[in-house]
Amino acid sequence: MTPHMNTRRAAALTAVAAMVVVGVQTGTATAGTGTGDSTASSSGATTLGVNTATQRTTALRTAQSDTPAAAEALGLGGQEKLIVRDVIKDAHGTVHTRYERTYAGLPVLGGDLVTHTAADGRSKGVDKATDARISVPSTQPKLKAAASARKVVWAGDGKPALAFETVREGVQKDGTPSRLHIITDATTGKKLHSFEAIETGTGNSQYSGQVTLSTTKGGSGFELTDGDRGGHKTYDLGQGQTGTGDLVTDADDTWGDGTGGDRQTAAVDAHYGAATTWDFYKNELGRDGIAGNGKAAYSRVHFGTGYVNAFWDDSCFCMTYGDGADDKSALTAIDVAGHEMSHGLTAATANLDYSGESGGLNEATSDIFGTSVEFFADNTTDPGDYLIGEKIDINGDGTPLRYMDKPSKDGGSADYWDAGVGDLDVHYSSGVANHFFYLLAEGSGAKTIGGVDYDSPTSDGSTVTGIGRQKAYQIWYKALSVYMTSSTDYAGARDATEKAATDLFGADSAELAAVGAAWNGVNVK
Ligand SMILES: [Ca+2]
Numbered sequence: 001m002t003p004h005m006n007t008r009r010a011a012a013l014t015a016v017a018a019m020v021v022v023g024v025q026t027g028t029a030t031a032g033t034g035t036g037d038s039t040a041s042s043s044g045a046t047t048l049g050v051n052t053a054t055q056r057t058t059a060l061r062t063a064q065s066d067t068p069a070a071a072e073a074l075g076l077g078g079q080e081k082l083i084v085r086d087v088i089k090d091a092h093g094t095v096h097t098r099y100e101r102t103y104a105g106l107p108v109l110g111g112d113l114v115t116h117t118a119a120d121g122r123s124k125g126v127d128k129a130t131d132a133r134i135s136v137p138s139t140q141p142k143l144k145a146a147a148s149a150r151k152v153v154w155a156g157d158g159k160p161a162l163a164f165e166t167v168r169e170g171v172q173k174d175g176t177p178s179r180l181h182i183i184t185d186a187t188t189g190k191k192l193h194s195f196e197a198i199e200t201g202t203g204n205s206q207y208s209g210q211v212t213l214s215t216t217k218g219g220s221g222f223e224l225t226d227g228d229r230g231g232h233k234t235y236d237l238g239q240g241q242t243g244t245g246d247l248v249t250d251a252d253d254t255w256g257d258g259t260g261g262d263r264q265t266a267a268v269d270a271h272y273g274a275a276t277t278w279d280f281y282k283n284e285l286g287r288d289g290i291a292g293n294g295k296a297a298y299s300r301v302h303f304g305t306g307y308v309n310a311f312w313d314d315s316c317f318c319m320t321y322g323d324g325a326d327d328k329s330a331l332t333a334i335d336v337a338g339h340e341m342s343h344g345l346t347a348a349t350a351n352l353d354y355s356g357e358s359g360g361l362n363e364a365t366s367d368i369f370g371t372s373v374e375f376f377a378d379n380t381t382d383p384g385d386y387l388i389g390e391k392i393d394i395n396g397d398g399t400p401l402r403y404m405d406k407p408s409k410d411g412g413s414a415d416y417w418d419a420g421v422g423d424l425d426v427h428y429s430s431g432v433a434n435h436f437f438y439l440l441a442e443g444s445g446a447k448t449i450g451g452v453d454y455d456s457p458t459s460d461g462s463t464v465t466g467i468g469r470q471k472a473y474q475i476w477y478k479a480l481s482v483y484m485t486s487s488t489d490y491a492g493a494r495d496a497t498e499k500a501a502t503d504l505f506g507a508d509s510a511e512l513a514a515v516g517a518a519w520n521g522v523n524v525k
């Protein structure tokens with residue numbers, strides 16, 4: 001992420017950078033086998049004996065074949081049947097079997113129950129969603145159902161009733177997708193119940209204010225698993241540096257307190273950053289996840305102590321964040337998250353070699369998409385800008401890490417190409433492409449965008465007219481994913497973006513002309 005650090009950190013960064021380039025992608029979307037075990041044993045609710053996929057499948061099958069006996073033991077009526085949903089064997093050998101119920105073949109909503117059986121086969125009790133006896137006078141509805149409705153028995157409260165369940169899809173107030181389930185009485189037409197099937201928690205982030213999080217309801221409370229985006233999980237490393245630590249969980253689905261004083265806060269920013277980056281790739285670039293295969297990465301927060309960096313590692317296909325110098329200022333701002341995950345995007349596409357001019361292009365690609373993700377987030381607490389790392393105050397004086405309108409403002413980055421630019425640190429040689437992107441999107445000269453003042457010069461004094469950010473990142477993405485290779489240099493980047501602009505907008509387009517003008521402006525001719 002940053003070159004502004006001491007030698008030890010710079011060395012760490014180099015090692016990480018090497019991983020970015022040479023790492024072999026495993027494609028693993030979820031944590032390794034160690035995770036479930038460590039998480040489970042630390043919480044005391046171990047799943048010993050039923051802890052592999054195969055064992056679980058076997059346990060489920062066995063339990064399913066035992067359901068008639070279980071139903072009889074529970075004194076269920078002849079019309080009722082049990083369907084096994086989960087089996088967990090704990091450290092004491094007690095087996096907890098979770099069931100759904102049907103009545104005359106109809107799903108019973110609110111009819112679920114869990115039985116507890118000791119190792120010696122003795123029953124240790126049962127927990128039921130309802131104590132009501134499941135029975136309805138008839139399974140023939142009086143009313144006609146909507147075509148999409150499902151006939152069910154509603155046992156959520158009161159006396160069980162024959163009902164229809166319909167699902168209305170839409171969008172919630174804050175833009176979250178909605179799948180609203182509505183239950184109506186099949187005899188009277190009265191609405192009995194409704195529930196939203198898309199679960200979102202509320203996160204109090206450090207840098208992006210209060211945000212909506214996609215979470216998953218687990219056995220005891222909620223976990224930071226994003227079921228809407230490939231199942232992306234966020235873990236707390238607990239200051240460790242290896243493995244995955246513990247999946248972040250919470251009792252009431254409200255996470256963090258907006259400060260680094262609460263361990264959940266960094267996880268909120270990381271989870272939000274991953275979701276926003278996923279949505280940006282999907283909605284704006286038509287890309288299904290970082291690797292383009294629909295698989296989620298995972299995030300780890302609280303890496304090490306006093307670690308002032310964040311990194312993408314392609315070998316674990318995961319994202320890791322340090323807590324900052326004071327261990328309370330995690331490097332989890334949205335542009336940092338988008339920057340780092342875009343290293344995964346580059347690895348999966350052009351795989352630009354992380355040295356020389358191609359290394360600068362690799363870094364610039366991450367700044368370009370990190371910034372684009374930040375604008376896409378449309379977050380009032382961290383509005384979009386052409387500054388990198390303005391929220392994390394890594395320099396300690398409130399200044400950002402990098403500037404895209406005039407990269408030299410950081411004291412080290414190149415504004416324009418020259419023959420020696422490839423000898424700079426990749427975080428400085430990136431300046432040429434960052435500047436190109438700014439000029440292409442916004443144009444040259446002084447302007448104020450979202451309350452931030454910019455003044456972008458050109459190497460030859462020419463005037464560049466911008467084509468807008470969206471077209472600019474579409475062109476960069478197409479160039480990266482289709483035309484650039486591991487060895488692309490600045491001249492090659494000009495060629496690749498011109499081909500991309502031609503593909504997207506045509507050989508006579510103003511967009512193609514603007515690409516040429518912007519490269520001229522940074523002396524790539
Ligand atoms: Ca909470």
Ligand SMILES: [Ca+2]
Nearest residue numbers: 382383384385
């Ligand atoms: Ca910002």
Ligand SMILES: [Ca+2]
Nearest residue numbers: 335387388389
């Ligand atoms: Ca920014």
Ligand SMILES: [Zn+2]
Nearest residue numbers: 001339363366
């Ligand atoms: Zn980087």
